[in-house]
Amino acid sequence: MSNRRKIEHAPDETRPHIVVKKARRLLELWQDGQILACFPIALGSSPLGPKRLEGDGCTPEGEYYICTRNEASRYYLALGLSYPNRHDADAGLKAGVISAACYRKIDDAQRRRARPPWDTALGGAIMIHGMGAGRDWTAGCIALENGDMDVLWSRCPLGTPVSIEP
Numbered sequence: 001m002s003n004r005r006k007i008e009h010a011p012d013e014t015r016p017h018i019v020v021k022k023a024r025r026l027l028e029l030w031q032d033g034q035i036l037a038c039f040p041i042a043l044g045s046s047p048l049g050p051k052r053l054e055g056d057g058c059t060p061e062g063e064y065y066i067c068t069r070n071e072a073s074r075y076y077l078a079l080g081l082s083y084p085n086r087h088d089a090d091a092g093l094k095a096g097v098i099s100a101a102c103y104r105k106i107d108d109a110q111r112r113r114a115r116p117p118w119d120t121a122l123g124g125a126i127m128i129h130g131m132g133a134g135r136d137w138t139a140g141c142i143a144l145e146n147g148d149m150d151v152l153w154s155r156c157p158l159g160t161p162v163s164i165e166p
Contacts, residue, residue, distance in 0.1 A: 017161040018128070018152070020142055022047060022059060027128070027144065029155065036155070039148040040133045044140040049166075051083065051140055053097065054123035059140050059164065062087050066128075066160040067115040069153075076130025076146045077153045081162055083126040086110045092122045113159060128152060128162070 016036070019028040022043060029037040046057035060083045068080030084092065089106040092098040098106075102120055109116035118124025127141045130149035137143065142164075144152070 016155050020164040022166055037151055039144050042133045042138060042143040043136045044138050045136055047136050051123055054121055057140060059142060060126055061164050061166055064162045066156055066158055073129055077149050078127040078129040079156060081126045082116055083124060084116055084120060084122040088122055097121045
């Protein structure tokens with residue numbers, strides 16, 4: 001039995017989608033059922049396991065989508081991810097980390113495919129950005145070399161699905 005989470009919004013094969021393989025420190029860009037590119041990445045300072053709390057240094061695991069684009073990022077270019085998602089919010093609500101009101105805001109953002117609240121106890125503002133993939137150094141983001149980030153920036157619009165695997 002697979003321990004992969006159910007994909008909440010299955011990628012359309014004709015549109016780009018991103019697959020991050022944390023254990024292998026790789027990001028794959030897929031389209032039309034083929035890998036277009038594969039890039040080395042850096043992760044959060046505590047890369048094992050999923051993100052659970054603000055400041056834990058973990059990179060999330062699960063199904064997300066690009067919800068923002070920042071061409072003026074201090075980390076070169078940045079594609080914002082829809083963390084926390086409904087699955088993260090379920091876990092946070094059950095653990096007493098977030099309130100029911102916070103859960104509803106996250107759920108509403110997911111239904112609208114918008115940016116969820118990033119000021120939660122679960123953390124937020126998780127990005128795919130530039131500035132280097134040599135070692136794990138981010139606060140939970142996924143970092144690439146700037147030239148690799150240029151490729152993602154040019155090919156991945158808002159709404160692009162992102163799967164982050166352990």
